[in-house]
Amino acid sequence: MAHDFNQQVIDEFRANGGRVGGYFEGARLILLTTTGARSGAAHTTPLGYLPDGGERILVIGSAGGGPKHPAWFHNLVADPRVTVEDGVFVYDATATVLVGDERDRVFARAVEADHGWADYQAQTGRVLPVVALRQVPGPPRFGTADGQPSWGTALRLVHDAFRRELALIRAEVAGSGAGLGAQLRVNCLTVCQGLGLHHVGEDTAMFPALAEHHPALAPTMARLRREHETIAALVEDLRQVVSADGVSADGVAAPVVLAEVDRLVDELERHLAYEEEQLIPILDAPAAVPAERG
Template sequence: MPNDLNQQANDVNQRVNDFNQRVIDEFRANKGRLTGHFAQARLLLLTTTGARTGTPHTTPVGYLPDGGDRVLVIASAGGADQHPDWYVNLRAEPQVTVESGSFTYSARAVVLTGEERERAWARAVEADEGWAAYQRKTTRIIPVVALHQIANGGPPNVNASSPAEAIKVVHDAFRRELALIREEMTAADGPTLGAQLRVNCLTFCQGLHHHHSGEDMALFPFVEDRHPSAGPALRRLREEHDRIATLVVDLRRAVSAADTDPAAARADVERLTLDLEAHLTYEEEQLIPLLDSPA
């Protein structure tokens, strides 16, 4: 009987590992885009160091945007009574690697405690009642972990083989996130926006601001120096950055207000979506051919 139970446990673990590996392979092959059950999910790949083995282990994990340079992951294990292996690993070695689909970076894992954990948990449950369902299945307090990006002192590590591909990869990440926010806005009911939805919007706005600032300071001068004929297109792109920045300010203001009108916030998101998609498409049409060609 013990041998039979051990074999059943091994079979279950193998099925889980096989499933995770399929998700990992699809995630990496498609720069974070997934199909099926996870098509509309926010997922990242978390690589930890085995607490017993010292070897790297990669696991697909759902995450919550949290503004700034950190995201939150929840060690639910589907409501199991034991913590997931990745959580045990990062408790032993808190430096981890995060793959977002568009970027890969090192991060420091910090387990939230006290009021900070309660606020983050409340946001998660408000956004998806499934987290509360997992908590009801177990007596352990499900941990919430913040993954703080570790600055590398240089440009971000984009999961792309060329500058031209990098533009498309980063743009597609913004498109996916904005599509998720639009869906969440549509699904939101009640007189105000949920706390996590507010954070999602503000995190997106911050990321877009950083991206456009980086283009203005580095990418556009690089292109202009090597392809002077691109001057008119770059001037238009800079003007579009200014217009989009105004729309971003409007959205930030809308979702930050204590008495946020969800309808007004949805309208701001729609305006931003239309302008941003047109901008991203034009930038790809103008810059990708130049970056793919010799100076």
């Protein structure tokens, strides 16, 4: 039964760019593929994860509070090279089991964000393992059910991932009470870093390639670059508020952060909608020029 449930989630995840309903609806979810410690076969498992600053993500071997570590954990201990699917990209990663103070700090962060982790820990005599997954350097690979998407579809997939993450962060901030927890601060800083990298990639790769082959796009490119500057300033405002000393204890912090998130979401949605309207028809035209994705 568990296998059937997992396979349904996997199929839905791959068919819908990482979006699923039911038990995992609204959660941060990845598909983790490990190599069986005994069989040597590939095993894929849907898992919730925690952002960790852009360099890595974190997963916890809760097994629903069961008495034994989950099979995927035993697999990655035997072979730490794994594959991660995040709904947009597929990438190879190295798994590291956190130990000592680092494990305890990260787990405390997770509990602060979702007390369900503490409930799972209370149900079992084992220490729930915390694992960091760090991407192995390499070109991005898209993980859509239909294989490599068109350039326009790829752009929309990336945009929709930012939309979903920011909507989730907004809900987390709105529900956080007066102050922000440590994990929520990490979530905000991680999406800030991701947006910055995405726009740098567009400014230095995709936009120049399109402008070279489509001179009539010059006004559009100029507007998009100006909007990138505006968004960068909003991202920096959010980063400054979230990174401020004492923000987790400051009773005004959460409302202030929520206002900054709303400003960023509003401006970013206008920008993404305009970019998609202007560029997707060109990116998906037969003579479109390949550009850097990501």
